[in-house]
Amino acid sequence: MNQHKDQAAPADGPNPKSLWWTLVIGLLLAFGILEYAAHRWLFALEQAAYGRETSAAEARDFVCQGASNHPICAAAFARAGRPPAALWLGNSQLAAINRMQPGDRNAPAILHADLAARGRYLVSYQMPNASLDEHLLTVEAVLPTYDPQLVILPICYDDIRETSIRGDVRAMIDMPGVRASMATDPLGAEMLRVAAAGTTDAEVSTDDPKSVRPKVEAAIVGWLEAHSSLWAKRDSLRGMLGFAVHTLRNKILGINSQSKRAVPPSLEAERLARLDRFLREMRSRGTRVLIYAPPYRQNVSGPYVTADYARFKARLAAMAAANGAHYADLDNIVPGPEWGMVTDDLFGFQEYDFMHFTAAGHQRLANGVDAQLRAMQF
Amino acid sequence: MLFNSVTYILVFLPLAVLLYWALRGRARLGFLISASVIFYGFWRVEFLPLMFASAVVDYFLALAIDKADDPARRKHLMWVSIAFNLGVLGFFKYLVFFKDTIWSIAGAIGYAPGPVELYIILPLGISFYIFQTMSYTIDVYRHDIEPERDMVTYLAFVTFFPHLVAGPIMRPHVLIPQLENPPPFRWRNVRIGFERILAGLFMKVVLADSVAGFVDAGFAQGAHSLTAIDSWTLTFLFGFQIYFDFAGYSSIAIGSALMMSIFVPENFNWPYMATSPREFWKRWHISLSTWIRDYLYIPIMGNYKAQGTGAWDTFRDVGEVKSAWRRSYALFVTWAIMGLWHGANWTFAVWGIYHAVLIYLHRLLAPLTTWRGRSMPGWMAWMLALPMMMAGWIPFRASNLADSFTMWGRMFWPFGHLSMSLTPNSYILAAALMLGSLIIWWAREVVTPKLGQTAWPVLAMRALYFMVVGAIVFVMLQSRSQFIYFQF
Numbered sequence: 001m002n003q004h005k006d007q008a009a010p011a012d013g014p015n016p017k018s019l020w021w022t023l024v025i026g027l028l029l030a031f032g033i034l035e036y037a038a039h040r041w042l043f044a045l046e047q048a049a050y051g052r053e054t055s056a057a058e059a060r061d062f063v064c065q066g067a068s069n070h071p072i073c074a075a076a077f078a079r080a081g082r083p084p085a086a087l088w089l090g091n092s093q094l095a096a097i098n099r100m101q102p103g104d105r106n107a108p109a110i111l112h113a114d115l116a117a118r119g120r121y122l123v124s125y126q127m128p129n130a131s132l133d134e135h136l137l138t139v140e141a142v143l144p145t146y147d148p149q150l151v152i153l154p155i156c157y158d159d160i161r162e163t164s165i166r167g168d169v170r171a172m173i174d175m176p177g178v179r180a181s182m183a184t185d186p187l188g189a190e191m192l193r194v195a196a197a198g199t200t201d202a203e204v205s206t207d208d209p210k211s212v213r214p215k216v217e218a219a220i221v222g223w224l225e226a227h228s229s230l231w232a233k234r235d236s237l238r239g240m241l242g243f244a245v246h247t248l249r250n251k252i253l254g255i256n257s258q259s260k261r262a263v264p265p266s267l268e269a270e271r272l273a274r275l276d277r278f279l280r281e282m283r284s285r286g287t288r289v290l291i292y293a294p295p296y297r298q299n300v301s302g303p304y305v306t307a308d309y310a311r312f313k314a315r316l317a318a319m320a321a322a323n324g325a326h327y328a329d330l331d332n333i334v335p336g337p338e339w340g341m342v343t344d345d346l347f348g349f350q351e352y353d354f355m356h357f358t359a360a361g362h363q364r365l366a367n368g369v370d371a372q373l374r375a376m377q378f
Numbered sequence: 379m380l381f382n383s384v385t386y387i388l389v390f391l392p393l394a395v396l397l398y399w400a401l402r403g404r405a406r407l408g409f410l411i412s413a414s415v416i417f418y419g420f421w422r423v424e425f426l427p428l429m430f431a432s433a434v435v436d437y438f439l440a441l442a443i444d445k446a447d448d449p450a451r452r453k454h455l456m457w458v459s460i461a462f463n464l465g466v467l468g469f470f471k472y473l474v475f476f477k478d479t480i481w482s483i484a485g486a487i488g489y490a491p492g493p494v495e496l497y498i499i500l501p502l503g504i505s506f507y508i509f510q511t512m513s514y515t516i517d518v519y520r521h522d523i524e525p526e527r528d529m530v531t532y533l534a535f536v537t538f539f540p541h542l543v544a545g546p547i548m549r550p551h552v553l554i555p556q557l558e559n560p561p562p563f564r565w566r567n568v569r570i571g572f573e574r575i576l577a578g579l580f581m582k583v584v585l586a587d588s589v590a591g592f593v594d595a596g597f598a599q600g601a602h603s604l605t606a607i608d609s610w611t612l613t614f615l616f617g618f619q620i621y622f623d624f625a626g627y628s629s630i631a632i633g634s635a636l637m638m639s640i641f642v643p644e645n646f647n648w649p650y651m652a653t654s655p656r657e658f659w660k661r662w663h664i665s666l667s668t669w670i671r672d673y674l675y676i677p678i679m680g681n682y683k684a685q686g687t688g689a690w691d692t693f694r695d696v697g698e699v700k701s702a703w704r705r706s707y708a709l710f711v712t713w714a715i716m717g718l719w720h721g722a723n724w725t726f727a728v729w730g731i732y733h734a735v736l737i738y739l740h741r742l743l744a745p746l747t748t749w750r751g752r753s754m755p756g757w758m759a760w761m762l763a764l765p766m767m768m769a770g771w772i773p774f775r776a777s778n779l780a781d782s783f784t785m786w787g788r789m790f791w792p793f794g795h796l797s798m799s800l801t802p803n804s805y806i807l808a809a810a811l812m813l814g815s816l817i818i819w820w821a822r823e824v825v826t827p828k829l830g831q832t833a834w835p836v837l838a839m840r841a842l843y844f845m846v847v848g849a850i851v852f853v854m855l856q857s858r859s860q861f862i863y864f865q866f
Contacts, residue, residue: 016831016832018832018837019569019831019832019837019840020569021837021841022837022838022840022841022844023569023572023573023840023844025841025844025845026840026841026842026843026844026845026848027844027845027848029841029844029845030844030845030846030847030848030849030852031848031849031852033845033849034849034852034853161801161802162801163595163598163599163801164591164594164595194598211420211421211422212419212420213379213380213383213385213420213421216385216420217383217384217385220384220385220388220389221384224384224388234852234853237853238853238854241850241853241854249803249806253806261802264797264798264799265797266603266605266797266799267599267603267799270599270600270603
């Protein structure tokens with residue numbers, strides 16, 4: 001058999017012990033650092049995501065994120081007897097409370113109770129930095145579950161840049177009956193295409209019934225999580241790593257929460273065009289929509305380019321009017337003292353928080369939205 | 379089974395390597411086949427018979443070719459093998475594409491055939507193992523190799539799990555001798571194999587999967603909303619993603635085989651450091667480009683001369699023997715087929731032709747770039763070649779031809795450079811990857827050879843590298859996505 005010159009096997013080379021030592025020492029250091037991080041740094045990360053002063057509110061069965069906990073909210077709605085429902089989308093502003101005290105409630109919890117007294121039901125789907133696409137996909141996916149009479153949709157100017165659809169939201173498409181339901185209306189079909197374009201054929205399916213791969217992988221990972229404390233903390237360590245990279249980027253580039261972040265005009269136009277189609281779709285379904293500009297800290301200079309933001313809000317108002325929706329500008333309803341700071345224990349920086357406020361701020365937001373709902377006679 | 383899964387890394391591979399060294403002779407070969415069956419069957423058991431059928435048919439055809447004395451009969455049998463292999467590939471990979479194309483043409487000229495839905499699942503790795511068995515019978519036909527008479531050795535060659543589903547495409551003359559006369563156990567190979575697997579995992583689960591989110595979001599945004607800088611950023615990001623994805627896969631394949639002291643040839647050699655389109659293809663997916671060269675380009679050119687000399691022995695005569703027209707014809711046909719090998723879509727054909735055009739232009743223009751007997755400085759050639767190579771990825775990733783041409787148009791749209799519509803991290807990431815790649819290339823290819831592998835600064839950097847890479851791979855290891863080349 002010919003031995004072709006360009007495919008020759010490598011000759012045996014030297015195998016110095018120093019190369020082994022560097023490998024062993026490097027890996028020992030790697031696991032040493034991970035153990036240290038898991039025990040000393042991870043507790044700090046819990047504060048780092050929102051900042052030391054801000055915490056996620058108590059979990060509720062009318063507050064969900066995506067496919068993973070949608071059944072909890074759907075079951076609670078069924079238990080309540082399927083009353084007329086309002087669907088409130090949002091980001092971490094709805095979820096987190098600054099300087100939280102025992103018994104504090106966030107805006108969805110307050111409004112849920114207020115509406116329950118009027119025989120209405122509020123269910124909320126919220127995710128940090130939620131993109132408009134995630135909101136619209138969520139609405140389309142949960143329409144068959146709640147058949148809501150009203151959709152409450154905050155349009156956060158800062159989140160306009162977000163274009164991704166996270167796996168937990170995309171997975172809602174595969175809930176029973178959702179895909180077929182979405183395919184029947186133009187926006188639903190559009191969101192199916194958007195969700196498909198946001199992924200690749202290479203994405204791993206976790207529930208392929210003809211493949212043993214996901215089942216075996218899940219079993220091995222489950223065993224490792226049960227028998228290795230370090231393995232069980234990998235998700236948190238992954239979050240810490242992401243946060244570290246994000247912070248490093250900000251430090252290198254001198255970015256903080258007050259740095260001006262302009263929204264590209266083409267992206268804004270594209271997002272608003274999709275919002276316009278959503279409003280038309282909801283109007284044709286007979287579902288009322290309240291869109292609002294969410295609370296925004298006013299007492300210090302913030303990240304929005306003021307003129308752009310004002311123009312953006314004017315476009316929202318005009319779009320709502322043209323499509324029979326209701327628009328509310330709630331950006332100044334939370335006064336400065338009720339906003340928080342982001343103090344990060346992991347890396348030690350402190351900056352103004354433009355997203356999260358105290359329980360008093362949540363009360364103001366709930367009241368502000370409720371006033372709009374009453375005006376809409378909901 | 380996915381290389382980037384916990385199942386493979388922590389269970390399958392350690393067991394496979396231990397049992398491989400524990401067994402001897404035919405038991406070892408039988409074990410390799412069994413391990414490969416488990417590896418492949420983890421995806422879909424029902425496609426295993428197809429793989430074995432393809433292998434067994436070529437096994438018997440190769441024996442028949444070897445036995446036949448009549449040249450016409452030998453050629454006839456070789457064509458049976460080619461027709462069988464291309465028939466299988468055509469059915470599973472191209473039937474829907476051909477049907478859709480014919481339906482589109484019929485619709486365009488006024489006929490409207492009724493809808494016909496074909497549900498055909500592309501068997502994992504079919505493009506790779508079909509090419510491998512096809513080249514085996516062609517090599518036997520050419521008298522380049524003797525046919526393997528032992529079925530067990532032959533099946534171990536075809537199904538060898540490290541390269542089964544996405545290459546590197548291994549030639550029979552490279553792998554079969556290593557299976558027949560296994561190289562002895564070497565701790566050095568275990569170490570290097572482990573290091574290659576770790577590097578491959580880092581490229582896949584950390585780099586490629588992280589870049590994928592930005593690429594997916596950018597392409598989902600729509601080609602019309604992209605500016606020039608967006609389009610360039612996106613194409614560089616995808617260029618890095620596909621490199622880290624496939625080079626990572628190849629590195630894990632090479633490392634896995636090396637733990638059994640089996641040598642698998644390199645598939646990548648710093649492709650983005652190439653200074654010309656031709657050099658790029660000597661550095662990118664080397665096993666495929668050499669396969670295409672030996673079994674397609676040279677035969678199309680009609681330059682395959684003497685049996686038993688190996689196809690690449692004739693390659694050096696290309697410029698002397700054939701006319702420029704024939705060379706160009708072979709170039710474009712080869713690249714169109716190369717494109718379609720990657721996927722049943724016209725975007726891949728355009729991708730192939732794009733590269734044919736670049737290589738053709740390089741042939742024409744390269745002599746003009748010499749001045750006073752000196753060729754263009756390497757850094758300048760690299761700066762010209764890199765964007766051209768990266769821009770070539772657009773049709774590879776875009777969902778249709780219209781988007782591909784729109785993005786190409788935007789790249790050279792003079793009024794759209796300043797506006798940025800991707801997420802800010804996209805630009806930062808593209809710049810960081812470019813800079814990081816240059817630093818690593820410089821450290822690996824320039825500094826390390828000068829200092830020597832065992833110089834203390836190099837050893838310190840190695841320990842630091844394993845600390846960082848080991849920790850990050852441990853944290854990030856998850857089979858979040860398949861490898862891109864699984865689609866092909």
